[in-house]
Amino acid sequence: MKKNLKIVLTGAPGAGKGTQASRLAAMLNIPQISTGDIFRFHIRNQTPLGIKIKAILDEGKLAPDNDVLAIVKDRLSLTDCNNGFILDGFPRTLGQAQAFDKICKIDCVINLTVSEEKLLCRLTGRRTCKSCGNICHLSSLNGKTDCPVCNGELYIRDDDKVETVQKRLSVYTIQTKPILEFYENKGLLVNIDGDQLPKNVLQDIEQALNKL
Numbered sequence: 001m002k003k004n005l006k007i008v009l010t011g012a013p014g015a016g017k018g019t020q021a022s023r024l025a026a027m028l029n030i031p032q033i034s035t036g037d038i039f040r041f042h043i044r045n046q047t048p049l050g051i052k053i054k055a056i057l058d059e060g061k062l063a064p065d066n067d068v069l070a071i072v073k074d075r076l077s078l079t080d081c082n083n084g085f086i087l088d089g090f091p092r093t094l095g096q097a098q099a100f101d102k103i104c105k106i107d108c109v110i111n112l113t114v115s116e117e118k119l120l121c122r123l124t125g126r127r128t129c130k131s132c133g134n135i136c137h138l139s140s141l142n143g144k145t146d147c148p149v150c151n152g153e154l155y156i157r158d159d160d161k162v163e164t165v166q167k168r169l170s171v172y173t174i175q176t177k178p179i180l181e182f183y184e185n186k187g188l189l190v191n192i193d194g195d196q197l198p199k200n201v202l203q204d205i206e207q208a209l210n211k212l
């Protein structure tokens with residue numbers, strides 16, 4: 001496989017970006033950079049940025065392009081990105097994609113495809129571990145209330161309420177989907193069927209990366 005891969009992982013809310021990015025990051029030994037996770041960190045710690053964007057995220061809208069680009073540039077300047085990285089959930093608007101294209105040449109864009117009715121069920125049943133960040137689904141917990149990996153406390157994301165999820169899905173269609181054509185025209189887009197077992201999704205991603 002090509003070395004020092006710079007990967008964009010995209011897809012609708014609930015497509016499995018976080019699930020696959022963390023597995024891929026462990027497999028390739030490169031960092032997973034989730035703009036959503038960075039924003040949630042700022043909100044939890046009530047930083048000036050966190051205070052500014054909390055209401056936007058709670059409503060299921062997108063953070064302003066300038067704020068997103070600033071946190072991504074900052075994160076990519078850290079030395080752990082020298083050997084490549086996986087961007088999880090960035091870029092998310094055509095403006096972000098165009099601005100990012102001027103400062104960084106990526107190797108490929110993996111787009112996870114999942115039907116809309118499945119996305120709603122995935123998001124409203126998602127549980128995330130407060131301690132280790134593991135993402136799981138209510139349906140696989142068999143009544144267990146703590147994290148199957150570390151026994152940490154599981155929580156429901158503030159933006160996983162049904163109304164907010166619906167808003168996020170429509171924001172995705174209007175504001176994010178146009179980036180797919182942008183990357184297709186550059187020959188960077190690879191569509192992967194995200195509606196399979198997570199391990200099979202990962203296998204397909206690995207195969208696609210091997211072809212680069």
Ligand code: AP5
Pocket residue numbers: 011012013014015016017018019020034035036037039056057060061062063064068088089090091092093096122123125126127135136137138159168194195196197198201
């Ligand atoms: P972000 O945190 O990126 O949320 P999102 O894009 O809505 O995506 P999710 O994290 O909800 O889903 P995912 O694709 O990671 O799925 P997951 O693996 O968790 O962004 C949050 C907010 O931050 C945005 O709304 C926006 O306001 C802001 N933001 C972030 N980036 C931004 C940007 N660039 N510009 C502007 N604003 C930005 O899986 C979901 C569920 O499905 C889990 O329960 C999981 O167990 C299950 N699952 C996963 N894979 C499978 C599978 N193969 N089969 C069955 N179930 C599966």
Ligand code: MG
Pocket residue numbers: 017018019034036089
């Ligand atoms: Mg995610």
